[in-house]
Amino acid sequence: MEYDLNAIVTPFVTSYIREKTVQTDDILRGLERYAEENNIPVAKPETARLLSVLTKLARPERVLEVGCAIGYSAITMAKGMGADGKIITLEHDANMVRLARENIEKAGLKDIINVVEADAKDYLSYIDEDEIFDMIFLDGPKAHYLYMLDDAVRLLKKGGLLVSDNILFKGMTADDGHFARRKVTIINRLREYIDALMKHPQLETSILSQGDGITLSVKTMSDFERFGY
Numbered sequence: 001m002e003y004d005l006n007a008i009v010t011p012f013v014t015s016y017i018r019e020k021t022v023q024t025d026d027i028l029r030g031l032e033r034y035a036e037e038n039n040i041p042v043a044k045p046e047t048a049r050l051l052s053v054l055t056k057l058a059r060p061e062r063v064l065e066v067g068c069a070i071g072y073s074a075i076t077m078a079k080g081m082g083a084d085g086k087i088i089t090l091e092h093d094a095n096m097v098r099l100a101r102e103n104i105e106k107a108g109l110k111d112i113i114n115v116v117e118a119d120a121k122d123y124l125s126y127i128d129e130d131e132i133f134d135m136i137f138l139d140g141p142k143a144h145y146l147y148m149l150d151d152a153v154r155l156l157k158k159g160g161l162l163v164s165d166n167i168l169f170k171g172m173t174a175d176d177g178h179f180a181r182r183k184v185t186i187i188n189r190l191r192e193y194i195d196a197l198m199k200h201p202q203l204e205t206s207i208l209s210q211g212d213g214i215t216l217s218v219k220t221m222s223d224f225e226r227f228g229y
């Protein structure tokens with residue numbers, strides 16, 4: 001089977017959505033162009049718009065991002081947060097960290113976004129629960145989402161939102177047996193991750209075919225926590 005690397009739904013639907021999702025912010029438009037010219041994987045425009053809407057809706061005070069790249073999604077989220085908001089974004093590539101910090105400074109958001117140069121899995125395992133987050137965006141190594149899930153749930157406040165990107169991986173996650181053989185590990189891990197999300201006792205998850213596939217998971221509360229009885 002041939003995969004359209006830009007569309008997991010019908011290509012003309014994707015084109016239509018992209019055509020309508022006009023980026024009006026100059027800095028973000030510049031970063032989209034830079035990412036395209038330099039082959040840096042950043043969130044698709046429609047995914048960035050979803051992140052922006054979700055941030056404005058959920059009004060998180062503290063956000064954790066795994067996978068910063070040049071800071072495009074972090075800047076997108078920061079623009080939807082209040083002046084007291086804080087984003088910690090993890091990135092292990094020193095060059096990306098440098099570019100992200102420059103871009104964040106140019107965007108005037110250095111008091112909101114803290115780029116931490118670290119391996120995400122290691123970093124997550126040593127943040128303690130005092131540092132709880134209202135929203136977590138997983139957009140780092142796709143094959144490692146599964147191994148970050150326990151820490152992500154532990155660090156998410158009740159009622160908080162876990163967003164995981166590229167979950168359908170160009171459609172291959174959903175196409176039983178027809179994916180490129182060299183992608184077998186990543187696809188199997190993403191499938192296991194989706195299964196883990198869907199049956200997780202503390203999460204309620206919706207799978208969207210937006211962009212490259214995205215899951216939205218809410219950390220649920222018990223009836224006692226919601227109603228006090």
Ligand SMILES: C[S@@+](CC[C@H](N)C(=O)[O-])C[C@H]1O[C@@H](n2cnc3c(N)ncnc32)[C@H](O)[C@@H]1O
Nearest residue numbers: 042043067069072073091092119120139140141
């Ligand atoms: C898809 S890009 C992130 C794009 C960014 N969220 C955006 O939309 O603007 C994934 C990033 O994760 C980083 N990454 C991969 N493995 C990592 C790890 N183990 N720890 C921290 N960062 C990692 C990569 O260097 C890359 O910059």
